Amino acid sequence: MTESSNINPDSIMAAIGAAVEQGRAGERAEARESLTRLWDAVGEHGDALHRCSIAHYLADLQDTVMDELAWDQRALAAVTDLDDERARRYHDSLQVRAFMPSLHVNLADAYRRAGNAAEARVHLSAAAADLDALPENDYGSMIRAGIDKAREALDSGSR
Incomplete structure (x- = not known):
């Protein structure tokens, strides 16, 4: 199939x-x-x-x-x-909870670039909370890497 x-x-x-x-x-x-x-x-x-x-x-x-x-x-x-x-x-493979890490990491990165580090951290935390819902495939790996990249940028003070 x-x-x-x-x-x-x-x-x-x-x-x-x-x-x-x-x-x-x-x-x-x-x-x-x-x-x-x-x-x-x-x-x-x-x-x-x-x-x-x-x-x-x-x-x-x-x-x-x-x-x-x-x-x-x-x-x-x-x-x-x-x-x-x-x-x-x-x-048939979709579950809403698996959407959340991507949606939240995008918000985290946008808030970071807008200069709102506090709100960025809220969404970064929310993205990490549902990582277990991500599939173990290229998509899941891409989102996990995006969360790591956003966290590194936020921690370094990058805007």
């Missing part, structure tokens, strides 16, 4: 994935526009998986740390409306 056989078709998630690939290909403005259109279509009270995913990826495409922080906050707010049942309707 291939990994893709566990993924249920979802046109919004497919559009999010396409926009993310645009961004990774260096088309940041186009990706940001695509994700913003998706956010507008889904709405602030739409499907929580869609809102969380869109906001999470939109944060990475912002030009200012304050805009990035606002989208990271939206992603965290959206995940509070998400449950494992909904996440697994998209992909």
Whole structure:
């Protein structure tokens, strides 16, 4: 069985994935526009998986740390409306608790760059609290390394 056989078709998630690939290909403005259109279509009270995913990826495409922080906050707010049942309707391996380290480390890093070390430490601690929910794969390793990198930057006083 291939990994893709566990993924249920979802046109919004497919559009999010396409926009993310645009961004990774260096088309940041186009990706940001695509994700913003998706956010507008889904709405602030739409499907929580869609809102969380869109906001999470939109944060990475912002030009200012304050805009990035606002989208990271939206992603965290959206995940509070998400449950494992909904996440697994998209992909049967997903659990909401495993989203938390990534969402919190992104907030920690944005707060650090915004000069709010205290709030950065709160989110860094929250990211570490759910590390056991991460899979033992490349994704889990990437998030663990991101937490270590954010902690080192925070401890060194980097902004």
